Amino acid sequence: xxxxxxxxxxxxxxxxxxxxxxxxxxxxxxxxxxxxxxxxxxxxxxxxxxxxxxxxxxxxxxxxxxxxxxxxxxxxxxxxxxxxxxxxxxxxxxxxxxxxxxxxxxxxxxxxxxxxxxxxxxxxxxxxxxxxxxxxxxxxxxxxxxxxxxxxxxxxxxxxxxxxxxxxxxxxxxxxxxxxxxxxxxxxxxxxxxxxxxxxxxxxxxxxxxxxxxxxxxxxxxxxxxxxxxxxxxxxxxxxxxxxxxxxxxxxxxxxxxxxxxxxxxxxxxxxxxxxxxxxxxxxxxxxxxxxxxxxxxxxxxxxxxxxxxxxxxxxxxxxxxxxxxxxxxxxxxxxxxxxxxxxxxxxxxxxxxxxxxxxxxxxxxxxxxxxxxxxxxxxxxxxxxxxxxxx
Amino acid sequence: xxxxxxxxxxxxxxxxxxxxxxxxxxxxxxxxxxxxxxxxxxxxxxxxxxxxxxxxxxxxxxxxxxxxxxxxxxxxxxxxxxxxxxxxxxxxxxxxxxxxxxxxxxxxxxxxxxxxxxxxxxxxxxxxxxxxxxxxxxxxxxxxxxxxxxxxxxxxxxxxxxxxxxxxxxxxxxxxxxxxxxxxxxxxxxxxxxxxxxxxxxxxxxxxxxxxxxxxxxxxxxxxxxxxxxxxxxxxxxxxxxxxxxxxxxxxxxxxxxxxxxxxxxxxxxxxxxxxxxxxxxxxxxxxxxxxxxxxxxxxxxxxxxxxxxxxxxxxxxxxxxxxxxxxxxxxxxxxxxxxxxxxxxxxxxxxxxxxxxxxxxxxxx
Numbered sequence: 001x002x003x004x005x006x007x008x009x010x011x012x013x014x015x016x017x018x019x020x021x022x023x024x025x026x027x028x029x030x031x032x033x034x035x036x037x038x039x040x041x042x043x044x045x046x047x048x049x050x051x052x053x054x055x056x057x058x059x060x061x062x063x064x065x066x067x068x069x070x071x072x073x074x075x076x077x078x079x080x081x082x083x084x085x086x087x088x089x090x091x092x093x094x095x096x097x098x099x100x101x102x103x104x105x106x107x108x109x110x111x112x113x114x115x116x117x118x119x120x121x122x123x124x125x126x127x128x129x130x131x132x133x134x135x136x137x138x139x140x141x142x143x144x145x146x147x148x149x150x151x152x153x154x155x156x157x158x159x160x161x162x163x164x165x166x167x168x169x170x171x172x173x174x175x176x177x178x179x180x181x182x183x184x185x186x187x188x189x190x191x192x193x194x195x196x197x198x199x200x201x202x203x204x205x206x207x208x209x210x211x212x213x214x215x216x217x218x219x220x221x222x223x224x225x226x227x228x229x230x231x232x233x234x235x236x237x238x239x240x241x242x243x244x245x246x247x248x249x250x251x252x253x254x255x256x257x258x259x260x261x262x263x264x265x266x267x268x269x270x271x272x273x274x275x276x277x278x279x280x281x282x283x284x285x286x287x288x289x290x291x292x293x294x295x296x297x298x299x300x301x302x303x304x305x306x307x308x309x310x311x312x313x314x315x316x317x318x319x320x321x322x323x324x325x326x327x328x329x330x331x332x333x334x335x336x337x338x339x340x341x342x343x344x345x346x347x348x349x350x351x352x353x354x355x356x357x358x359x360x361x362x363x364x365x366x367x368x369x370x371x372x373x374x375x376x377x378x379x380x381x382x383x384x385x386x387x388x389x390x391x392x
Numbered sequence: 393x394x395x396x397x398x399x400x401x402x403x404x405x406x407x408x409x410x411x412x413x414x415x416x417x418x419x420x421x422x423x424x425x426x427x428x429x430x431x432x433x434x435x436x437x438x439x440x441x442x443x444x445x446x447x448x449x450x451x452x453x454x455x456x457x458x459x460x461x462x463x464x465x466x467x468x469x470x471x472x473x474x475x476x477x478x479x480x481x482x483x484x485x486x487x488x489x490x491x492x493x494x495x496x497x498x499x500x501x502x503x504x505x506x507x508x509x510x511x512x513x514x515x516x517x518x519x520x521x522x523x524x525x526x527x528x529x530x531x532x533x534x535x536x537x538x539x540x541x542x543x544x545x546x547x548x549x550x551x552x553x554x555x556x557x558x559x560x561x562x563x564x565x566x567x568x569x570x571x572x573x574x575x576x577x578x579x580x581x582x583x584x585x586x587x588x589x590x591x592x593x594x595x596x597x598x599x600x601x602x603x604x605x606x607x608x609x610x611x612x613x614x615x616x617x618x619x620x621x622x623x624x625x626x627x628x629x630x631x632x633x634x635x636x637x638x639x640x641x642x643x644x645x646x647x648x649x650x651x652x653x654x655x656x657x658x659x660x661x662x663x664x665x666x667x668x669x670x671x672x673x674x675x676x677x678x679x680x681x682x683x684x685x686x687x688x689x690x691x692x693x694x695x696x697x698x699x700x701x702x703x704x705x706x707x708x709x710x711x712x713x714x715x716x717x718x719x720x721x722x723x724x725x726x727x728x729x730x731x732x733x734x735x736x737x738x739x740x741x742x743x744x745x746x747x748x749x750x751x752x753x754x755x756x757x758x
Contacts, residue, residue: 045650048653049653049654050653050654069656070653070656070657070659071656071658072656073656074655074656075656077654078654079651079654081648081650081654089700089701090643090646090702091700094643094700094702095647098644098647099655101644101655101656102655102656104640106637106638106640106641107637109395109396109399109640109704110396111395152655
């Protein structure tokens with residue numbers, strides 16, 4: 001349906017896209033992701049003929065972009081712009097009717113209300129038809145612009161940051177609308193900067209950075225690839241959205257690196273708070289023994305933390321205990337939190353120990369280095385205490 | 393057919409109003425006439441082409457003379473009502489040519505103003521924004537001040553001056569085949585400033601012809617001839633129809649150039665056509681009537697309040713409203729206690745009205 005073959009685009013001397021090749025099948029919903037300035041919008045503007053490519057071949061819906069007229073291309077390709085400021089107060093219906101322009105002759109002024117109403121019904125904008133478009137909210141305007149694109153009856157729908165200025169409710173609404181209208185012979189490409197939304201709604205993601213394609217494939221594959229971290233120049237952690245089951249990306253900013261090791265004993269919510277706190281502070285964290293499937297174990301997996309697990313509701317075997325002991329002995333500090341794993345090896349002797357209760361309403365007890373007692377009940381207290389222990 | 397019907401109704405209503413304005417205007421003057429007499433005399437004036445023959449006329453610049461064929465059209469009157477000869481002369485040869493020219497110029501300026509406001513997406517845009525009026529003024533003032541150096545008549549010089557200036561502004565603002573609207577606007581402003589300096593210098597050197605220059609610069613419909621109407625009608629009506637055909641494209645261009653391109657408009661080609669069309673129609677109007685401000689600025693705003701922003705209805709209704717506005721303004725100009733140039737009337741009425749629109753928030757950021 002869409003193919004780019006060795007396409008390069010530049011603005012003056014600045015190269016924006018370099019030798020991009022991409023092909024999209026009919027009925028696919030492809031998300032373009034990548035950092036600001038990666039060239040996502042440029043790809044869309046090249047596909048709809050607004051920008052001319054310096055080299056390469058672009059074919060959309062059987063038409064070669066650059067060879068056919070704007071009118072011919074716009075009968076097959078519709079664009080939902082990122083932000084349209086409409087001068088003068090056109091009504092929503094007039095805006096949607098402009099979507100019919102590619103299909104009408106210049107002198108045919110008769111009404112073409114059928115496709116307009118159909119597009120407005122699809123996007124739930126019929127109730128806005130007589131409202132001035134500059135009086136609509138961002139979400140309403142985005143739906144009207146989507147209706148305008150649908151009125152073009154396009155084979156290919158291009159969306160430039162369709163959710164950029166919307167609240168979470170409208171983000172979901174708009175993208176669900178897009179997935180509803182895509183399929184069969186209708187294909188969509190959207191530039192989306194929200195990685196979680198892209199992963200949730202798109203069939204396939206294309207990661208762009210510095211004018212080139214860095215990764216391409218299923219949302220899980222693209223988001224968990226190292227290319228993502230390189231493209232954004234930041235460490236990311238992938239988890240699973242508990243509701244939708246789609247990947248969710250968290251960016252970690254400016255994590256300092258410390259050579260000290262901290263071993264965490266105990267699982268459950270308390271341990272996850274401790275792990276998160278210590279990992280953010282830059283320590284090399286290890287964990288165990290915890291029951292397999294514990295929340296702390298899945299967090300540790302996302303952060304790439306070495307973990308020793310034992311099947312739930314069983315005593316850990318000697319091999320497992322030994323492995324946990326090896327980790328705790330290698331650590332500079334052992335943090336013992338209140339949780340299911342705490343009983344397994346609470347009496348590790350070699351490292352300095354911090355008892356922390358970060359999980360909830362249990363007894364607030366903390367013992368540092370086997371002797372001093374102080375209450376460690378918040379992440380910041382934990383950080384401070386560990387600092388003190390390591391300095392002494 | 394809602395839009396077509398709405399356009400027709402508004403146009404018919406405004407057309408009727410225009411005829412009322414014409415008849416009332418023709419009745420007003422140093423000799424007061426009653427409306428029935430004026431109506432009969434006006435109908436007597438209507439003529440249709442009876443025969444067309446080609447005649448050779450000598451034309452050229454300086455010593456370069458050549459003969460060109462010029463169509464010679466003879467007209468035949470359609471009606472012959474009883475009207476006193478003197479009344480017929482007052483209406484038919486004194487007042488009607490002036491009224492017809494006022495209507496035509498108002499029609500042209502409002503058309504160009506509507507197109508320019510849409511084109512520039514700017515409420516302050518009017519037909520003179522790309523320097524057409526200033527260029528035409530240089531041509532006209534030069535002819536008045538240095539009559540011997542100019543080989544053409546005043547109208548030709550003004551028309552040519554306007555078009556050359558518009559083309560120069562366009563060339564300055566065009567780079568790599570693209571003409572950014574903002575560059576065009578700024579280039580137009582700069583050229584206008586330069587040309588007004590040229591005009592000021594020529595006025596200093598004008599001597600006895602200064603009054604004539606000032607009258608022309610303020611818009612002048614005095615001594616209008618049927619020949620001027622005949623020369624302007626085909627140009628104005630023809631260009632209006634071409635621009636009207638592009639009114640849907642103008643709507644879409646209001647969404648921004650990228651959106652327009654994505655909706656199948658050949659943006660640069662359409663911009664060129666709109667620019668050329670409104671430049672020629674403005675130059676034609678300025679050439680026969682001098683610089684008349686505010687018609688092209690306020691009439692489109694007024695009509696946008698009444699009929700909305702869709703150019704398919706806005707363009708024809710603005711054009712007709714422009715014609716009515718200038719007929720009325722010129723009637724006031726020539727029948728007041730002191731005869732003043734029509735440009736003074738349009739500005740004194742137009743500026744307060746524009747401020748009123750500004751307060752009504754009709755004219756705000758576009």
